[in-house]
Amino acid sequence: MNRRVVITGLGVCSPNGVGINEFWKNTLQGISGIRFIPQLEELKFSCQIAGEPQVTQDHINHRFTTLEQRGLNASGIVYGVLAGMEAWEEAGLPVNETPDYDTGIIFGTGILGVDKFREAIHKIDDGNTRRLGSTSVLQTMASGISTYLNSKLGCGNQVTTNSSACSTGTEAVLMAYERILHGRAKRMLVGSCSDSGPYVWGGFDAMRILPTHYNDNPTEASRPMSATANGFVPSSGAGALVIESLESAFERGATIHAEISGGFMNSGGQRADGSMTAPNSQAVRRCISQALKTSKVHPDEISAINGHLTATKKDPDEIYNWSRALHRKGNEFPAINSLKSMIGHGLAASGSLECVATVLQLKHQQVFGNINCEDIHPDILEHISAEKIVQQSTAIELNHIAKASFGFGDVNAVVIFSKFSG
């Protein structure tokens, strides 16, 4: 298989920036998108902070017609459409008048249109099903986001929504990569989204895995790799990428941001040390190794890692697994960061948000700094030296970056992104 696969478009709707320019600028500056959410306090949540993209009415008017805005009550769709349309336009692709059978969409989510569904539930329970309106189904079916995007774009290849918890966005990238590699599509709009709000985050609050002592200082709450990490901060948003065959990108003179060299997905079967909420370490290491093998990138060639690193007790385990899988430790370990320190855990959106950030790093040859980990966890320092955990955004020669997402249910996805050198 000699086909090469590249990235030709990027879009983002993040708690610390709506749109690629604002997002990248803020991320480089270590600006957090975590805020105190009054509604969570009213509803007696223990964790009353979260990440929510600051979407304005102007943003919405830009992408949604007046008609589309009627009864629109699905924040995941708003975020996904904003990110997806930005990526599409940035890739220089047209809105299709007739179906483009060469282009598809894989846009994932974990749960969609939660607020709209709540609206529907109340109406149905009150005996008022007849008042649901015609878009209730569209806004709440999981594939609503890929369908909604396609109503605007006219793609005629596979159009679907994948779902694998926190690995959803990264998995979507790999599914598109494989489809294009096998010649079944020329390009795919890829990404994932996650609604914001108490109904999405409540279940996590109930599991008591979120930070509860940072309601007064939200920006310091998300602390991946820190000795004082105390749970992930719930978040939301969407990331989007246009993934394309190199041949097609050249043919239409598209700007190429980076290349996908390879990747892998697997599961730890929730066996050994794996469970619903914790990964099987051996499976994680296998996933990293397989990703490297398929990409033909040697472990020593990895310039940086963008980790899953959620700020739970599992962070040191993840670092250990990276170290073992790459056979690199101490000072030899690559630079590593986690976007979650600034935007929290976007759940199903996390993989795509973080893949976008990873590609931006390659494009700009800069690694963004981590915040909230001046106090690195001692278990981590047993395996890698402190300087590897980048504290300030730095220019580094970046050739290959390994990006991983590990999801609830012991599911793993690792992508090897590479600088495009022609």
Add this chain to the structure above:
Amino acid sequence: MIYDKLKDIIKVYLPEDVNVDSINKDSHLMNELNINSAHLVDIVLDIEDAFDIEIANEDIERMQTVEDALDVIEGKLEA
């Protein structure tokens, strides 16, 4: 005026290529004004809210043209 209120409701659902001036009493909602059939239920909800009436399923089936919608509305208001 009922007709004006109804036109205001319908115009939101017109596709981009249909002008609000195209609406007249015998306009067929789907065939001439090209309104997506899925939106009929939304138009009915907007009518119910604007005129404070309730429209039954059998009435919705009768509403093919603007005139039909006016008849249904006037019928409910007189009741």
